[in-house]
Amino acid sequence: MYGSHLQNIANNGFTVVEDIFGPDEIRSILQQINKTNADKSTFRKSAGLFAIRQFLKEIPEAQSLIFTAKLKNTITALFGDGYFMVKAIYFDKPEESNWFVAWHQDLTISVDKRTNLPGFGPWTVKQNQFAVQPPLNILQDNFTIRIHLDDADEGNGALKVVPGSHLKGIYRPETIDWDGETETTCAVKAGGIMVMRPLLLHASNRTTNHKPRKVIHIEFSKADLPMELTWAELCKI
Structure with missing residues (x-):
């Protein structure tokens, strides 16, 4: 059942699995989001973007709604046991959004403090x-699941990716030879998930079809950090 998805992740760095969440499950998640106080610093609101950082810390009631038996079984089938959640963000790209994201890899992890450690750096704060x-070995083993609460296609900012770019280590966008690369848009229906490696080059266009795009972005790892550091959003699943 999952053979083609495993091959897609290994070769291309991503796969799309449909029908993980039903309409009622999506409504329940959105109800929890909509009744949350959005005045905190972890919430970012503008005409073109609504985002919640540290999503499950801010809305812990959503955890049981997200980590259903179907999602957990899918994670185990694709990656085995031992993974835990290390970061969660909710993104809402509204109908009139002109927000876009340039080509990049997800090169950072969220931790509890800053300290000097060999192999760790540079540092940022948000x-x-x-x-x-x-x-690099931590990034290569991590994976991300993007839960789609709306249908997403190229018209409302579904991710564009460069298949296979996760196999090239740190791959700076300014060094890309586009004559040797192709891009593809990852259309996902509401209730489906996109699974990707963090080193996969990806980007997102502006919205052009006046349709919303709501996504829960969750990162997973099974890496033991040095004793001086702790995962900032660690959550067992």
Whole structure:
């Protein structure tokens, strides 16, 4: 059942699995989001974007709604046991959004503090959250699941990716030879998930079809960090 997905992840760095969440499950998740106080620093609101960082810390009631038996079984089938959640963000790209994201890899992890460690760096801080680029082997083993609460296609900012780019280590966008690369858009129906490696080059266009795009972005790892550091959003699944 999952053979083609395993091959897609290994070769291309991503796969799309449909029908993980039903309409009632999506409604329940959105109800929890909509009744949350959005005045905190971890919430970012503008005409073109609504985002919640540290999503499950801010809305812990959503955890049981997200980590259903079907999602957990899918994670185990694709990656085995031992993984835990290390970061969660909710993104809402509204109908009139002109927000876009340039080509990039997800090169940082969220941790509890800043400290000097070999192989860790550079460091950044967003909304009082420390982030650091870890050694390459940690990034290579991590994975991300993007839960789609709306249908997404090229018209409302579904991710564009460069298949196979996760196999090239740190791959700076400014060094890409586009004559040797192709891009593809990852259309996903509401209730489906996109699974990707963090080193996969990806980007997102502006919205052009006046349709919303709501996504829960969750990162997973099974890496033991040095004793000086702790995962900032660690959550067992």
